[in-house]
Every structure is written in C-alpha cells, then in structure tokens.
Amino acid sequence: MLKLYYSPGTCALASHIALIEAGAAHEAVLVSFKTEEQRSAAYRAINPKARVPSLVTDKGVLTETPAILAFIAQSFRQAKLAPLDDPFAFAQVQAFNSYLCSTVHVAHAHGRRGSRWADDAASFADMKRKVPQSMAECFHLIENTLIKGPWVMGEAYTICDPYLYTVTGWLAGDGVDIAQFPKVREHFARMAARPQVKEALGVETPRDAAAG
Amino acid sequence: MLKLYYSPGTCALASHIALIEAGAAHEAVLVSFKTEEQRSAAYRAINPKARVPSLVTDKGVLTETPAILAFIAQSFRQAKLAPLDDPFAFAQVQAFNSYLCSTVHVAHAHGRRGSRWADDAASFADMKRKVPQSMAECFHLIENTLIKGPWVMGEAYTICDPYLYTVTGWLAGDGVDIAQFPKVREHFARMAARPQVKEALGVETPRDAAAG
Numbered sequence: 001m002l003k004l005y006y007s008p009g010t011c012a013l014a015s016h017i018a019l020i021e022a023g024a025a026h027e028a029v030l031v032s033f034k035t036e037e038q039r040s041a042a043y044r045a046i047n048p049k050a051r052v053p054s055l056v057t058d059k060g061v062l063t064e065t066p067a068i069l070a071f072i073a074q075s076f077r078q079a080k081l082a083p084l085d086d087p088f089a090f091a092q093v094q095a096f097n098s099y100l101c102s103t104v105h106v107a108h109a110h111g112r113r114g115s116r117w118a119d120d121a122a123s124f125a126d127m128k129r130k131v132p133q134s135m136a137e138c139f140h141l142i143e144n145t146l147i148k149g150p151w152v153m154g155e156a157y158t159i160c161d162p163y164l165y166t167v168t169g170w171l172a173g174d175g176v177d178i179a180q181f182p183k184v185r186e187h188f189a190r191m192a193a194r195p196q197v198k199e200a201l202g203v204e205t206p207r208d209a210a211a212g
Numbered sequence: 213m214l215k216l217y218y219s220p221g222t223c224a225l226a227s228h229i230a231l232i233e234a235g236a237a238h239e240a241v242l243v244s245f246k247t248e249e250q251r252s253a254a255y256r257a258i259n260p261k262a263r264v265p266s267l268v269t270d271k272g273v274l275t276e277t278p279a280i281l282a283f284i285a286q287s288f289r290q291a292k293l294a295p296l297d298d299p300f301a302f303a304q305v306q307a308f309n310s311y312l313c314s315t316v317h318v319a320h321a322h323g324r325r326g327s328r329w330a331d332d333a334a335s336f337a338d339m340k341r342k343v344p345q346s347m348a349e350c351f352h353l354i355e356n357t358l359i360k361g362p363w364v365m366g367e368a369y370t371i372c373d374p375y376l377y378t379v380t381g382w383l384a385g386d387g388v389d390i391a392q393f394p395k396v397r398e399h400f401a402r403m404a405a406r407p408q409v410k411e412a413l414g415v416e417t418p419r420d421a422a423a424g
Binding site for chain 2: 048049057059060062063064065066067068070071074075087088090091092094095098099101102105106107110116117118119120122123126127129130134141144145
C-alpha cells in the first residue's frame, strides 16, 4: 500500500488530495514539523532531503510534488487525472506544476525559510517583506495566462488542480488578497467543495487537534 | 518544426541537447539577455514569464525545463530518453529534474537574481555569499544519494543527463569546486565528450562570437 508522509499546511496536501481522487489505497503518515521530525535520522532514511511529501511505493520512495502527482496519474489511469496519451497536453500539465514548484512555492518559502538562501536577520526580514509582492505577481500570471477554467487545464480536472488549490491556500498567510484573482478564487471555492478535498483536510487537521 | 528559444549559459541548454539527442528537427533561436530581449513585448507574447527556454510546437508553446524535457522524450520515443512505460521509473526521472529546477537552479539564481526575492543591496550581497554553500549542499545530495552512474538513472541515458550537465556547468562560476563530487565530475566529462553536447554548445557559442 502507498504511504504518504505529510505535514499539515505544506505542499504535501496536493499529493494527498490526488491519492484520494485516484481512489488509491494509501496511508497518510504525519511528519511533525513542530518537533522537527523531518530532520530525524529515521525520516532522513526515507527522504534525505528532509522535506515532505515522500511517497513510499512498493518500488521505492518518490519525492517532489510534480513527480508524485504524475506518478499517481499514470498509476491510476482510470481516474483520468492527466491527459496521458497526448505528450503536448501532458507537458502543459507538467509545466504548470513545475511553475508552482519552482517559482510560486519558492516565492512563498522566502517568508519563513530565508535561511536556505541567506544568513543575516536583516535579509530574512527583507525577503519576508517582499513575499506579498512576489506571490501576487505569480498569481497575476496564473490568473491572466495559465488558468483556463473551470479547472486549470479547462474542462478536465487534472493533477494541476489539487496543487493550485494547495498553493492558493497560502495566499492569506502571505498577505495577498485573493479577491484580485477572480478565476483563482472561484477555483479555490470549487476545490474546497469537493468531498475528496474535505476528506484530505479532515485527515490532516482532525477536529480535535485543530481545537487543541 | 520545433523552435527553441534559448540564451547561452542558461538552463535552456538542457532542452537544446535533448532535442539533438532525440534527432528532432528544430531551430534554436537566440534571445539576447544582454539587450534584455526576454522582457520585450515580442518575446512576452511567446512566453509571458519572460524567461527561457520556450519551445514552440505546432500545438502551442511549452515552458519549464522539466516539462519540455518530458515532452521531447514522449514525442521522440525511439530515442529512448526516458523510461516511458514504467510510471515509477518515469517519476524518478521527473523527481530528479524537479529537484534541479526547484532547488538547485533556485540556489544558483540567488547569486545574480536576488531582486526576485528581496529589495536591499545588502540582502543581495548576503544571498550571493551563500551560493557556494547552498550549491555545494545540493551537489552533496546529488553525489551521495541521487546519481546512480554512469548516467544519472544508471545504465540508461535519460533527460536527466543534459539537465544535470547544464547545472553542473554553473558550479565553477558559483565558487564550488567540482572535485568534491567525483561522480558528478565524471558525469560532466562524459557528457562533454558527446557529439550531441558539442553540437549544442557550438550553436549556442559560435567560435567567432566566443572570441569576440
């Protein structure tokens, strides 16, 4: 059975939703960022990058959200989560997810993970100040040129949708008003209404824990 | 015919090499970073991200190196540039390329593109100082856990190889001694000896231009 290592509030949510959408038998395993469990020797043995998500399969471990999402789509073809028989359309899906991974997630990460790229507290503060601007620029591009609607790739729901939903969920905390991006806002609401999304959120943030 | 927009010294080299490896009829079109041509209205009409590479196909434009590389592998199956019939193995390829794109390239970019993530000159200098460390950390991970040898994925040459070669080529300019990474160094030399790589470099850096 597939095993997904996740932490709430991270990009692992995209893979978690996709597993549920695919109807894939899986177990979701919490990696506690509060106790820095991702840096433990036990977790590093699974994923030397000390990050989430990690997807443990019967062939080995996969990391990196765009790769995990493509794996889920290709392994559960009947769920039709990507245009697998059209190299151009599949590449468009990959391009969108690659942009989220390498540009949008990176812009977001400068708000709290500045120590990856600098050493001075003043630099961290400078980076943090710029997050609302850089995230807004990314979402203007998504709104104006990338999202086709109603889903990211148009009429068909794909592995781009849970990933965009996940990253959109970071906007409020990043100081960006989603109201500037009507298509993105509609997409976020449409996703939030899906039972599969509610199921993933229910697992990641149990009501008791959220209240505690 | 496919048209690849590139600028020398950028990650577009990976897609350029892959096109040649695939035997794909293509035209390589220079986008001059010296004149900031990537920000021109004409180029933004092709790629609103104002970056290279862009691959113009008969179905539309593709961006993002991991997506372009996967498209080349899937469109020219006879070249066997990826394990296309094995979702796990293909996801490993995608995971490697996603890591280069979202972590290694991003670490490198902090040396010269700090204005993407901060505003103060002091922050840019701080970021630039950290590049040798962050790039070395990435390459320790590649050396110790990711590269299988002789090629990235083992015995089979894949779309990971031109991408690793391209990013490895940035190490010297980033102040990182490649000698620390024997497998990566051997891979770099093995790639540099390939006629397809020499051909791509010959197009991107004509001898007259390099001397001028």
